[in-house]
Amino acid sequence: MRFLSTRGQTPALGFSDAVATGLAPDGGLFLPESLPDFSGDLKRFEGLGYAELCFEFMRVFATDIPADTLRALVAQSYTKFTDPAIAPLKPLGKNLYVLELWHGPTLAFKDFALQLLGNLYAHQCATRRETINVLGATSGDTGAAAIHGLIGRPGTAIFILYPDGRVSPLQERQMACTGAGNVFALAVDGTFDDAQATLKEIFGDQAFRTRHRLSAVNSINLARVLAQCVYYLYAWLKLPASERDNVEFVVPTGNFGNVLAGWMLQKMGVPIRGFRVATNQNDILYRLFTTGEYRVGAVQPSLAPSMDIQVASNFERFIYFAVSRDPARVRTVMETFKQTGAYTFEHFNRDTFSASRCTDAEIPGIIARVHREHGYVADPHTACGFKELRSDRVNVVLSTASPAKFPDTIRAATGVEPTHSSLEGLKAKPIVKHHLKAEPAAIRAFIDAHAVSR
């Protein structure tokens, strides 16, 4: 299997090279040359455990990794999940299920992809006798999940910048209490945007980047999207056969990363009826799917902070299909968007998507209602999914984070004090963070001193 860039100006790559490259050199995102068809495999997949299903799915794409090696990498990626089902599907009422995606080490859905990505990176380092230094900036969940994907992996180091005092205390502990020698939590002065600007400058320094084999943490890596397809497939197989053809997945999203994966799975022959794109008050995707206009807005901080995004970086993969896989048209859309901050699609094909938007004023009320009606505690991101459900569909709401990560909002809405043993354990561990100025010179000097090399 080979992978092409959405912008059509990068030679096709095999799986491992596409994963190592991340963003294609022409600025595009990698997609499979052609989508496989799993419709004939669904019967065979029934009854497989999560890791085995993931292996059966990934082997169709990762054809350059020997099958036994891939099976072991995938199996290892789900050993740190604390629920035996990995992604438990829980019935809440008639035509309503919740798919819990937060039983991994950082208690949010990003672990599904970043545990596997960490293993793929480590495998590549070992077989190619290389090292990798991963660098990223985070406002919370992504940094923690990336760190936990690489903890203690030989040949790798990870440096995560975050704005000092501006991530939640629990998120900081998830990054700074690992005790691992290859993990560096860098608390920088200023805002998340300052951290990101510094990072951009460092990645622009080609010589530095090459010297340390620097790689970025971001949500556009091909392996992340593919790993996320698997829980949709797993959930679909767990539904009673009579409900499968009428399922609508309801997906809290900001970057379009999570819901894109489900939609791609549908294109691969799994008969999913539809998808609900559930945004918070940062609603670029809601506006797109209701009006056909894709227009950037200013980010407003919200109670569901991991969806505080106004440019949905994975959306380009949807555009590619929406313009009949014509890379020249993708380039036109992206160029217009870059120049003007907006693009209006003529005859916008919504395909099977619908959308909802949820403001901060609504989130606590929804959490309280779901708790009252179903006895279920939903975190603020998941609550956006519960805003509007369709009575004529089987709704599967994806729960993207543990409520224990957002104790203040949950307590205020329900009176319940959410806890999780892994977070309780963190409170006893020492915080090891490195306080630095958000200046490229300071960050570069730190990396020069701590990077892995051969």
Ligand SMILES: *Cc1c(COP(=O)(O)O)cnc(C)c1O
């Ligand atoms: C990252 C994140 C999201 C949004 O994911 P997308 O990639 O934007 O779809 C939703 N909920 C939680 C808890 C997250 O950490």
